[in-house]
Each structure stands twice: as structure tokens, then as C-alpha cells.
Amino acid sequence: MGTHFKLSSIKIELAFIISVLLAFTGCVTDSYQVKSEEQSAVEQTPAESPSPDPQSTEVSKEAYESSPIKEEKGSIAHVTPEKQISRSTTPVIKEPASRPLKKKASSSIPNYKKTDKSAQDLLDSALAFCNASNDFWERGDLDNAVDALDEAYSLILQINPDEPPEILQQRDDLRITISKRIMQVYSSRYTVVNGYHKAIPLDMNRHVKKALNLLKGKHRKFFLSAYRRSGKYRPAIVKALKEAGLPEELSWLPLIESGFKVKALSRARALGMWQFIASTGYKYGLKRDRWVDERMDPAKSTAAAIAYLKDLHQIFGDWDTVLAAYNCGEGRVLRVIKTQRVNYLDHFWDLYGKLPAETAFYVPKFLAVLHIINDPKAYGFTLPPVDKEIGTETVTMHKQVSLKTMAKHIGVSYEVLRELNPALRRNSTPPRPYAFRVPMGKGPTLLAELDKIPQWRPPIPTYVTHRVRRGETLSTIARKYRTSVKAIMARNHLRSRSYIKTGWKLKIPTRVRYASAGQSAASHPSSKRVNKPPKKPALSKYRVRKGDSLWKIANRFNTTTKAIQSLNGLHNSRLSIGQVLVISKPSAAYSVTGTEMYRVRKGDSPYIIAQKHQMDLAEFLRMNRLTPRSTIFPGQTLSVKPR
Known part of the structure; x- marks a missing residue:
């Protein structure tokens, strides 16, 4: 009993x-x-x-x-x-x-x-x-x-x-x-x-053994190259982990994330040594704009990664599951945990079979790296010497300068300056205060030479920006801008000619410098003003192409949608590919009361034209029914005020 x-x-x-x-x-x-x-x-x-x-x-x-x-x-x-x-x-x-x-x-419990x-x-x-x-x-x-x-x-x-x-x-x-x-x-x-205590147990099972075999074979060269690069960044990472109270083993996480490459970009658009996607990076304080992407900054991305790992550990409690969540997101792992019979302190190997294949293998691969690092000879490795960490100091820049010009003034190669400041997306400092890194001892030199370095001005780009719309392909976009698919792929670093997404912004290289409305330049070709007696506008024919709309056609020919509908007997705005429209096309010399007609030339932009005719940009845009994002084309006629 x-x-x-x-x-x-x-x-x-x-x-x-x-x-x-x-x-x-x-x-x-x-x-x-x-x-x-x-x-x-x-x-x-x-x-x-x-x-x-x-x-x-x-x-x-x-x-x-x-x-x-x-x-x-x-x-x-x-x-x-x-x-x-x-x-x-x-x-x-x-x-x-x-x-x-x-x-x-004193109890009153019945006598059961x-x-x-x-x-x-x-x-x-x-x-x-x-x-x-x-x-x-x-x-x-x-x-x-x-x-x-x-x-x-x-x-x-x-x-x-x-x-x-x-x-x-x-x-x-x-x-x-x-x-x-x-x-x-x-x-x-x-x-x-x-x-x-040692926080990450070095498990050894068939999954870890499979990862070990992969690192010893097919991925051996990648492992050794990444290990060599780790010397530049790992000492600072280890120091930050110690200060945060996290396991030092996590300093090897960038080896499988990016191979310790600060500009590594994945298919999922994750960027940097710690492979942050834009939304997660923004959540943990990594700024991103046209000048800077802090996901590529080793120090700032490391601080963000540590904060993220801490938050994940508060959720899951063990590091194997934390690493899986770091790879595929905490939401996915939490959904898997909810399917388990016990919903607290689930072990990672209980979840292994229900995670995405890439994520499931991510943790064994990390454990395999730790095994090799701890005992390289046992797994047939001779680890190479690591790259040396470059000592740096920071100078706060309040002036936008070219990195190439700066390199000549302070006696440092341009490549070194780029390597020390990988977060910069352009070959210049941003137009705002920026903490710029230079090799140790070069800070005073830069401060002394700063007044001699000329202000950098951005050149007029030789491309236009195109937002991909539903149904468009690289071929149709190339035909629209009279360029080639290969040129678009090269300008945007695309790997596949058949894979683009709706909403992507593509840079389209052009032989002619199309300009956006908000663009300005220090200098540009001279523009001709046309001021002749008005003539009756001529009629021309236009064949509708894929992607056209009444608004686009009207804007291109400097007319209105109502005028096109009236000339062609259209009752709505629907168009068909191949449809021929009669367009009232004013000549370059045509003008109306109080305005002149101006023919757009190569290198022009709305800002340039407005400045030439002593007009406010807003007034010029309103007069021509343009927006700040509108694109103008050489040969197009626009209304301006007479000078």
C-alpha cells in the first residue's frame, strides 16, 4: 500500500x-x-x-x-x-x-x-x-x-x-x-x-555530426576564410558580450550568419555581419537612409544584436531555441512551441523537426563551429592566423566631403577609409554630423586638413528611378526606357532577369539624363527660351503601349486627359495596348497669354528650368501639373513665365 x-x-x-x-x-x-x-x-x-x-x-x-x-x-x-x-x-x-x-x-471534516x-x-x-x-x-x-x-x-x-x-x-x-x-x-x-557558467551546451547528435561533415568537406574553405576575417571584429564583439553578461560563444555567430562580412546581403534582404532585415534593424535602433545603413556598421549592429538576443532569451530561456528564433523570427518559433504538449521550457531538439529546414540546420551548424574552434585537431583542422584588428579613432564630421579627396589630404588609402566606415552607402560623408572613423593617429591630421578639403556636391545621376508595377518585367521596363535588361540588372545588382517584385525601386540607366522634379545641380547646359507668336497646335498620332495611362500620355504631350478623351471620343479612361490616339501636340513655339513654352533639353530638371525663369519650383510644378516625383523628357514642352 x-x-x-x-x-x-x-x-x-x-x-x-x-x-x-x-x-x-x-x-x-x-x-x-x-x-x-x-x-x-x-x-x-x-x-x-x-x-x-x-x-x-x-x-x-x-x-x-x-x-x-x-x-x-x-x-x-x-x-x-x-x-x-x-x-x-x-x-x-x-x-x-x-x-x-x-x-x-478541531476539524469538522466528515468521516470518509x-x-x-x-x-x-x-x-x-x-x-x-x-x-x-x-x-x-x-x-x-x-x-x-x-x-x-x-x-x-x-x-x-x-x-x-x-x-x-x-x-x-x-x-x-x-x-x-x-x-x-x-x-x-x-x-x-x-x-x-x-x-x-558555460551557457551553451556542446551537444553532439546526428544533426551536429552532419554539420561537422559539411564544414570538414564542402564548406571547409568558407569556414577557414571566415575564421581568418574574424580577427578584425571578434575582439570587440567578445568585449561587448562580456559587458552584457552573455556567453562569449555567441561571438562566433557572425561566422555562420555572414562569414564575418560586414556587407553580406542575403536573399531575404538581410544585411550586414549580423544579418538584420530592415524592420528588425529599425526596431533595435539601426538607422537607414540614402546616405547610411547602420546594419553594416560593426559596432552598432553588434549592440543591436546583443539587445535582440537578450530579448529572445527572456522569451525562450535556452540558447539553442534563441538561436533558432534569431534565424527565423520569434513568431515562427512560438507558433511551433504552441503545438507541443508542454508549453514551457521546451527543449530545442523537441522543436527541431517542426522548424524550417534552414533554421533547423542553423543550430547544429553553430554547435559544429564551436566543436571545431574548441578542438580543431580532433576534426582535422589547422586554424590559420586571424587578421589583425585595426585601431581607429573617431572624428565628428560637420561637412560633406568626398572620401577620395579626404584620403589624399590625410595620407590614407581610399580603400582603408571605406573599410573603416562600411555603413556609408556613398563615396562621401552624409550632409549632417557624422562620426567618421580614421586609423589611429590620423584624427588630428584630418581636423587640420578639413578646411582645405572642398565641399562635396552630388552629381546629376545618369539614371532614373522606376517603381515596379504589377505585371511589369525587366524586358518591358527596358523597352520603356530604351535600355537593355543587362544594363538594368548590372545597375541594381540583380541575379535573375525573371525575378522582380511589385514595389521595388529600380535604377534605370539611360543615355539621356532624365531628371526628377526635386533635383538640382550646380551647373547645367544652357537652355533656349522660345518666344514666338502662337501657332495652332498640330495633331499627332500615338500608339498605346503596355503601362500607359491617359494621365501619363497627357503629361508627356503637355495636354490634358479631357482633351485626349474629347479628340478621340473616349467615354472613360480605359485604354488598350496598340490603340491609336490622336494627340493635340503644341509646337515648341506655342504659348498662351502670360506664359511661354519651353522645350526640355538634355540635363534639364524642373528645378533648373524654374531657376532659369525666376520661378518658384512649386509655381512651376503647379503650372505644368507636375509633382515633385514627376519625370520630364528631352523634347517635352513646358509652360514658363516670360522673363
Whole structure:
């Protein structure tokens, strides 16, 4: 027979009990009154029943390992037994030897018949698993400690709620104990994270072995090249990780993310050494505009990565799962966890099969890198010497200058300046205060030469920006701008001629300098003003092409959509490809009262034309029904004020 027992009453407020149970078990406890210390004292007397067999209530580690829960969990990577775990000093739950409970003298509990053996046996088994969990915990085996608590909880859930109050009270006490123990295990894992112990267990299983074989074979050259580059950046990364209290092993994460390349760009548009996508980078303070992309800044992206890893660890609690979430996003991993039978402290290898293939292999690959770094000879590697870290100092620039011009003035190569400032997207500093890095000792030189370095002015681009619309291809865009697909691919670093997305902004190289409305320049070709008596506009024919609209055609021929509809008898704005339209095309010399007509020339922009005719840009745009993003073409006629 199982031994009758009563756990000591736990001095804990009811609100805390409910919050613990809701957080870790998802179940609502049966309501019961928390008694005072005097009322909760239980008088115990020697047992009237025979002494139980100790083997019937004690669960050894060997017995637990053969239990059904081990078969369900599959492969589990254990924490090294020798590892010491920092934890609280909550006393271990021990089962009373052979003393059943005695009813309190002042109690009004009815005299129930002898407790059903199955309910008491369930409690005994649950308590034994709870004690086994404590044993695993003390040995540092956190995974089996959680599994044992899981088994204990599943046992007490089988107890019928119609059992006598004594049984229900014992069940509730044990449920609270399990919840507290789960909190202790979680606290142990978090203490490990803070750097007091080795945080990332070097698991070895078939997945890690597969990654090792890949690094020893097909990816060997990549690994050695990335390891060599790590010398430039890893010392600063290790220092930042130590200051944040995170494991130093995470300093090798950029090796599999980017190969320690600060300008690495993935197919998912993740950029930089730590491979941030734009939205996540923005969330963690990485700025991005036409001049700078801080995802390519080693120091700033490292700080952002550390903040992100900290947040992920607060969510998941173990580093293997954190790394998976870093690769595919916390939302995806959380959705996978919700499908598990136990929704707290899931082990990464329990989730492995349900993660995306690339993410699932990401963690074994990282562990394989750690194995090789720790013992390269064991895996057939001879690690090369690493690149040296370049000492730098920072100068705050308040002037926009060309990097090539700066390099000549301070005696440093242009390539070195680019390497030290990879976040710059152009060959100049931005038009705002900017912390510019130079080699150690060159800061005073730059400050002394700064006044001699001329202000940099952006040239007029030889391309136009085109936003991809639905149904467009590179071929149709190339035909529209009279260029080639290869030229567009080269200008935008595209790898496939058949893959573009709606909304992408493409730079289209052109033989003629089309200009946008907001563009300006220091100098430009002279423009001719036309001021002749008005002539009747001539009619011309235009064949509709793919992507055309009435507004586009009207804007191109300096007319209105209503005029085109009137000339062609159109009742709506629908057009068909190949349709021929009659267009009222004013000549270059045509003018109306108070205005002149101006023919656009190569190199012109709305800003340039407005300046030449002493007009405000806004007035010029309004007169010609243009917007700041409108594009003008050579040969197009526009209205201007007479000078």
C-alpha cells in the first residue's frame, strides 16, 4: 500500500499561487482556503498500516529513464553533469517514512471511508517524480528535471475532483510545489546565461555530426576564410558580450550568419555581419537612409544584436531555441512551441523537426563551429592566423566631403577609409554630423586638413528611378526606357532577369539624363527660351503601349486627359495596348497669354528650368501639373513665365 502523507503547508499568498499556476500549467486550481500557520499544523502519529516497501515509492534515475516519458521525448541533449547550477535554497521535498495523517481535533471534516488506493498511489508516484526531479536538478541535468516535473504533473491531473478533501489538499499542495520547482529550474537557466557558467551546451547528435561533415568537406574553405576575417571584429564583439553578461560563444555567430562580412546581403534582404532585415534593424535602433545603413556598421549592429538576443532569451530561456528564433523570427518559433504538449521550457531538439529546414540546420551548424574552434585537431583542422584588428579613432564630421579627396589630404588609402566606415552607402560623408572613423593617429591630421578639403556636391545621376508595377518585367521596363535588361540588372545588382517584385525601386540607366522634379545641380547646359507668336497646335498620332495611362500620355504631350478623351471620343479612361490616339501636340513655339513654352533639353530638371525663369519650383510644378516625383523628357514642352 502507498504511504499516506501530507505536505507541509506552503506559506504563500493566494494571488501568487494562481499566477504561478496560470503561467506554467495553464490550469486553474481548485479553490481552497489558505489557512494560518496555527490552523495548518498537522498532528502526525505512528502508522497503523504496515511499513511500505521503500522501492514502491522511490524512483531512481534508472527507473525514470525507462519510464514512458523518456520514450515520448526522444533524443535529449543533457547538460554536462559536472556543471554547477546556481539556484535558490528551497528545501528538498522528502516523503515521510510511514506516518499517515491524523484528523485534527478541531476539524469538522466528515468521516470518509478509507481513501481509494489508486488516488493515493497517484500522489505517491507524483511525489516520487518530484523528488527525482530535484535529484536531476542537483546534478545539473535540467532537461530531465523538467521532464520529471512534467510526468509528476500529468499524474496529479488524473486524480478525480470528487476525492475527499485530504486528497485534494495534498494534490493542490503538490501542484504548487511543481510550479515553484519549474520557476527554480528556469531561474537556474537564467543564472547560467548571465555568464557565471558555460551557457551553451556542446551537444553532439546526428544533426551536429552532419554539420561537422559539411564544414570538414564542402564548406571547409568558407569556414577557414571566415575564421581568418574574424580577427578584425571578434575582439570587440567578445568585449561587448562580456559587458552584457552573455556567453562569449555567441561571438562566433557572425561566422555562420555572414562569414564575418560586414556587407553580406542575403536573399531575404538581410544585411550586414549580423544579418538584420530592415524592420528588425529599425526596431533595435539601426538607422537607414540614402546616405547610411547602420546594419553594416560593426559596432552598432553588434549592440543591436546583443539587445535582440537578450530579448529572445527572456522569451525562450535556452540558447539553442534563441538561436533558432534569431534565424527565423520569434513568431515562427512560438507558433511551433504552441503545438507541443508542454508549453514551457521546451527543449530545442523537441522543436527541431517542426522548424524550417534552414533554421533547423542553423543550430547544429553553430554547435559544429564551436566543436571545431574548441578542438580543431580532433576534426582535422589547422586554424590559420586571424587578421589583425585595426585601431581607429573617431572624428565628428560637420561637412560633406568626398572620401577620395579626404584620403589624399590625410595620407590614407581610399580603400582603408571605406573599410573603416562600411555603413556609408556613398563615396562621401552624409550632409549632417557624422562620426567618421580614421586609423589611429590620423584624427588630428584630418581636423587640420578639413578646411582645405572642398565641399562635396552630388552629381546629376545618369539614371532614373522606376517603381515596379504589377505585371511589369525587366524586358518591358527596358523597352520603356530604351535600355537593355543587362544594363538594368548590372545597375541594381540583380541575379535573375525573371525575378522582380511589385514595389521595388529600380535604377534605370539611360543615355539621356532624365531628371526628377526635386533635383538640382550646380551647373547645367544652357537652355533656349522660345518666344514666338502662337501657332495652332498640330495633331499627332500615338500608339498605346503596355503601362500607359491617359494621365501619363497627357503629361508627356503637355495636354490634358479631357482633351485626349474629347479628340478621340473616349467615354472613360480605359485604354488598350496598340490603340491609336490622336494627340493635340503644341509646337515648341506655342504659348498662351502670360506664359511661354519651353522645350526640355538634355540635363534639364524642373528645378533648373524654374531657376532659369525666376520661378518658384512649386509655381512651376503647379503650372505644368507636375509633382515633385514627376519625370520630364528631352523634347517635352513646358509652360514658363516670360522673363
